[in-house]
């Protein structure tokens with residue numbers, strides 16, 4: 001199956017003895033000109049790249065104050081060293097967050113500090129060389145930008161920001177990552193990460209309408225490009241295609257149907273994901289976000305609801321205002337944007353949804369907090385809403401719910417191992433090894449409490465777990481969408497109670 005060993009799951013999560021160089025050289029494919037140039041980057045490594053990289057770093061230090069503060073303030077206390085899932089899963093000391101930062105900090109010191117310019121060896125400063133560039137390319141693509149380390153750093157140093165900055169510098173000299181940049185190119189040319197054109201998207205949505213009708217006897221619509229709809233749904237394109245994502249999409253459609261609201265998907269902004277954030281590019285991230293604004297204006301919607309996607313919720317919740325605001329053309333009575341879990345929970349609280357929880361009785365469910373939702377956003381109007389609201393929704397539709405080890409959930413959650421632009425087959429080894437701490441916690445509740453399913457609200461987590469669960473001898477279909485659980489328990493008005501569709505119920 002693979003040319004690497006899957007880490008062994010032990011009785012408890014231990015800190016490994018270091019193995020220098022264990023992951024040296026592991027790197028994703030480099031982007032070619034057709035995927036560099038549309039993003040505004042050189043097609044390939046420019047001749048004077050050393051000079052250009054330092055120039056770019058200088059520009060970013062002036063522009064992003066936090067970047068310089070992070071580079072200057074580390075006191076080497078070591079609190080972050082054992083907090084990264086990639087270190088725990090690989091034993092490579094360069095996957096310790098502080099060591100990952102130092103790959104860039106050493107170059108910063110050489111060119112931008114007095115001591116580094118005149119006494120480089122004394123302060124661990126390094127010249128920008130090919131060896132350094134290769135090391136950056138490798139280890140800054142072994143960071144999923146999950147921000148777990150920053151929770152434990154007494155100074156709040158965010159390694160994710162340093163990793164994003166390193167990728168932006170590399171893109172600017174022509175050394176971009178194929179996976180991320182190819183995807184962003186597809187969003188610009190077609191509208192979504194999958195490259196799914198409008199006719200294929202329309203067919204898919206019609207097929208799903210038929211599937212829901214066959215299952216329930218109720219005509220639930222999944223509308224596309226309907227001008228004048230109240231709500232625009234922005235969701236990851238994996239929801240149109242992949243398992244278990246698509247079951248979640250059917251869940252959103254059923255909830256909208258029962259709420260009696262008019263809604264639509266846009267073929268122009270048919271993607272919630274924003275890989276511009278992963279490559280640290282303000283400009284590309286903004287270009288993707290602007291598509292949502294243009295679609296909302298074009299369709300004349302009053303609200304925007306966001307589907308289950310982790311990093312995309314961070315971009316929407318934290319950055320849409322600066323990228324694409326003001327959103328003053330939307331209805332001020334609703335949050336902009338609103339998460340689908342907030343939307344559903346609100347209806348549940350108002351008693352507007354009816355459930356048969358026993359439909360989920362064959363499951364014992366746990367919840368995986370996705371990094372970007374947990375550590376970079378909120379939901380609702382109370383602190384911690386991003387932890388409580390998805391759990392409240394699950395508990396409203398399932399009788400059997402258990403938590404994983406408290407050290408591995410909420411703001412201490414472990415990354416799935418595939419975030420931050422790492423969800424590509426050329427990085428399978430780091431994905432499998434980095435998933436180990438989450439797999440360990442999951443395996444514990446499977447053994448001790450009979451957990452059968454883990455729910456998530458992130459498209460990347462769902463795809464990553466589907467792929468890595470079998471490496472840890474757990475079935476790939478253990479991972480489910482939160483709105484898949486909602487969908488299975490929701491009783492639609494007029495729904496038939498048998499296997500056969502009993503007649504048409506127009507919405």
Ligand code: SF4
Pocket residue numbers: 083084085086095096097100142143144145146147148149150159160163
């Ligand atoms: S942001 Fe996450 S992946 Fe990156 S170094 Fe920190 S803990 Fe590791």
Ligand code: SF4
Pocket residue numbers: 073074075076077078079080081097098152153154155156157
């Ligand atoms: S926890 Fe913060 S200050 Fe301490 S070594 Fe890590 S990055 Fe530096």
